[in-house]
Amino acid sequence: MTLKLAGLPDDTPVKLTIExxxxxxxxxxxxxxxxxxxxxxxxxxxxxxGPMLSRFMATDRTFITRRNSG
Structure with missing residues (x-):
């Protein structure tokens, strides 16, 4: 079985505080x-x-369409 997240890159993070x-x-x-x-x-x-949110946004067709339209 393969999870949706794999091969997470090492990247410089931006610090957020969330609940x-x-x-x-x-x-x-x-x-x-x-x-x-x-x-x-x-x-x-x-x-x-971060990777989960990125994957979510990368597969949200409405978001992609609106992001690319301006």
């Missing part, structure tokens, strides 16, 4: 653990949020 519902945080911790099994390194929720 997440506890269940979302728990799922991010678990996702990071599962992804870590296939990638050979552990991932924290803060390492996952």
């Amino acid at each position: 997440l519902p506890a269940d979302v945080h728990r799922d991010l911790v678990r996702y990071g653990a599962i992804l870590g099994e296939s990638e050979g390194r552990a991932f924290t929720p803060s390492q996952l949020i």
Whole structure:
């Protein structure tokens, strides 16, 4: 089984402070653990949020159309 996130790049982050519902945080911790099994390194929720948002926006057709139109 392949997760939607794989091969996360090392990139210079921009620091944000956010609050997440506890269940979302728990799922991010678990996702990071599962992804870590296939990638050979552990991932924290803060390492996952950016790539997840990026993937979400990259597959949102309405967002892509409006972003590209001006």
